[in-house]
Amino acid sequence: MSPTKKIRVIAIEPSEIVAAGIVHILGNASGFALPSHLPDATLLSRARAEVYDVVLLDPAAVAAHQRSNVRRALDLEPSMPIVGLLTDAAMMADTSQYDATVTLSDDADVLIDRIRSAVAQERKEPKGNGSRLSSRECDILKAVALGHTNKEIADELHLSVNTVVTHRRNISHKLGINTIPGLTAYAIINKIIDIDSL
Amino acid sequence: MKAERQPTVFTAKMKLADVITADRRVLSVLARLGISLGFGDASVDDVCRERGLSARLLLTIINTAAPGGYRPDVTALTGPDIKRVADYLAASHRYFRQVMLAELHANIHRLLATCDERSAAVLNKFYDDYESEVNAHFDFEEEQVFPYVKKLAEGHRCDRAYDDSQFAENHDNISDALADLRNILLKYLPDTGAELLRIEVINRIFDIGEELRRHTVVENAILIPWVKRNEASK
Numbered sequence: 001m002s003p004t005k006k007i008r009v010i011a012i013e014p015s016e017i018v019a020a021g022i023v024h025i026l027g028n029a030s031g032f033a034l035p036s037h038l039p040d041a042t043l044l045s046r047a048r049a050e051v052y053d054v055v056l057l058d059p060a061a062v063a064a065h066q067r068s069n070v071r072r073a074l075d076l077e078p079s080m081p082i083v084g085l086l087t088d089a090a091m092m093a094d095t096s097q098y099d100a101t102v103t104l105s106d107d108a109d110v111l112i113d114r115i116r117s118a119v120a121q122e123r124k125e126p127k128g129n130g131s132r133l134s135s136r137e138c139d140i141l142k143a144v145a146l147g148h149t150n151k152e153i154a155d156e157l158h159l160s161v162n163t164v165v166t167h168r169r170n171i172s173h174k175l176g177i178n179t180i181p182g183l184t185a186y187a188i189i190n191k192i193i194d195i196d197s198l
Numbered sequence: 199m200k201a202e203r204q205p206t207v208f209t210a211k212m213k214l215a216d217v218i219t220a221d222r223r224v225l226s227v228l229a230r231l232g233i234s235l236g237f238g239d240a241s242v243d244d245v246c247r248e249r250g251l252s253a254r255l256l257l258t259i260i261n262t263a264a265p266g267g268y269r270p271d272v273t274a275l276t277g278p279d280i281k282r283v284a285d286y287l288a289a290s291h292r293y294f295r296q297v298m299l300a301e302l303h304a305n306i307h308r309l310l311a312t313c314d315e316r317s318a319a320v321l322n323k324f325y326d327d328y329e330s331e332v333n334a335h336f337d338f339e340e341e342q343v344f345p346y347v348k349k350l351a352e353g354h355r356c357d358r359a360y361d362d363s364q365f366a367e368n369h370d371n372i373s374d375a376l377a378d379l380r381n382i383l384l385k386y387l388p389d390t391g392a393e394l395l396r397i398e399v400i401n402r403i404f405d406i407g408e409e410l411r412r413h414t415v416v417e418n419a420i421l422i423p424w425v426k427r428n429e430a431s432k
Contacts, residue, residue: 176385179371181324182378188320189386195316 007119009035011056012044012074013085018104022056022085025108031116041074054119057098058085070097072135078174081118133171138192140167144180145187146197207261207268210243210253217242217260223412224260230289231256231282255279259286262419263412272424277351280424283416284344284351290413291336298406299329305399309383313390321382328375335368339417347421350428358429362422369414376407 009026013019019037026035036052038044041062055076059067066073071082084091084098095101099118102111133141136157143153150168154161172178177186187193208217214237218224228235233256237245246253254274261268275283306325310318342360349356380403383396390396 176381177378178374179378181327182375182382185320185324185378185382186386189317189382189388195319 006033007031007115008033008051008053009056009115010044010052010054011035011037011085012039012041012061013037013056013058013087014039014061015058015087018058018085018087022111025111026115029112032112041070044074052080054081054083054115056083056085056115058087059091060087067091068094068097071132072138075134075136077134078132081121083115083118133174137167137171137174140164141171141183141187142193144168144171145184145193147180208242208257208264210246210257211241213239214242214245215239221260221264223263223408226290226293226409227256227260227263227286230286230293231259251282252279255282258420259283259416263416270420272420272427275420275424277353280351280421281348283421283424284347287413287417287421288340288344290409291340294406294409294413295333295336298402298409299332302399302402302406303329305395305402309390309392309395309399312392312395313387317387321379321387324375324379324382328372328379331368331375332372335372338368343421347425350425365422366418369418373407373410373414376403376410379403380407 009032011019011022011026013022016039019039023035023037026032035056039061041057055074057070057074059070062070062073070084071078071080076082081099082097084095084101086095086101086103099121100114102114106114139157140153143156148156150161150164153159154164157164159167171183175183175186177183184193184198188195208220214228218228231251233245233249233251237248240248242256243253246256258270258275262270303325307322310321310325313321338360343365346356346358346360380400383400383403387396
């Protein structure tokens with residue numbers, strides 16, 4: 001990241017008081033753009049790399065049954081860093097899915113430093129190298145493995161054919177698998193689809 | 199296959215043994231052209247003269263096949279040269295079928311017998327389909343492409359019964375499927391307790407991939423351009 005480019009944060013935090021504090025702290029920190037805020041994860045359409053550099057997420061903003069994989073719940077790219085804002089002691093047990101974590105008892109400087117380091121860490125890693133697929137990509141992989149055409153997948157998932165093609169290209173790039181039989185084999189081995197459903 | 203890149207272009211004055219030391223895959227080229235080993239320190243030129251093979255042809259094949267993007271001059275190749283190229287490619291098919299794929303077939307099925315049922319089922323099928331596709335492509339070339347090329351090389355005019363795009367598509371499918379199989383075994387199949395066999399299989403897939411690449415580039419950069427040029431000149 002160039003030193004002149006400001007870090008763009010999207011904070012997903014249900015508490016208005018906590019959110020106001022985050023906006024205040026980061027809005028006044030050097031090197032940060034004024035952060036965006038959403039009270040609920042379902043309001044996040046796509047936290048795209050073009051728009052944000054890092055997601056600051058309070059898992060309380062994610063439905064309880066989806067908290068074990070927040071990246072999938074938010075349909076985030078593997079390259080998007082996530083900083084966990086752990087407001088509830090119950091959330092602190094599961095920190096492995098975050099690039100960094102902070103709690104409400106941390107100082108403002110700690111919040112700033114952790115976000116900076118999560119963003120810097122992410123930059124060092126080549127993009128699209130992880131094999132973790134987003135939930136949307138998993139849906140598309142399933143459909144491909146079941147033999148559906150791009151047009152059928154687009155209709156089923158309410159997407160344009162172009163978007164399906166882009167997702168398929170990203171899936172192949174991430175996995176290093178290009179043929180339909182290869183993707184099907186991957187999906188079965190990883191239990192994304194059942195062999196009997198073919 | 200970056201590891202095997204070498205910048206040198208092999209020349210007729212070089213010792214054949216040095217050529218092989220620089221690019222060990224030349225060994226299988228010699229076998230397919232009927233050149234037996236034990237040639238001492240003789241140059242490429244000398245060995246070829248002794249065995250009645252055109253040194254220009256041998257160099258065209260090995261330089262084109264080596265990584266590095268060498269562009270052969272197909273205008274220098276005669277009809278008899280191109281017949282030799284077709285025979286060379288047919289011999290390379292035999293080697294793939296009888297040695298490389300036969301070995302991979304046995305090892306891959308042994309490996310898959312050690313893994314869970316669902317993975318075994320899907321990968322056995324994946325491999326068998328791959329092998330059928332390769333065999334069908336080889337059959338197509340042996341039955342349609344090579345005989346046509348040989349007739350053309352003998353100066354006969356005849357109608358071509360195949361389409362170039364079919365050719366390129368087959369080649370892409372075959373190399374993509376092999377790379378997929380390699381990545382699945384390398385990255386995604388859970389440990390099955392047969393690590394050494396798995397490494398052996400992956401190594402073989404790398405080898406076959408490189409041999410297939412070399413085989414394909416000889417077809418794409420020598421055979422097909424020569425055919426097009428000579429079809430046009432008639």
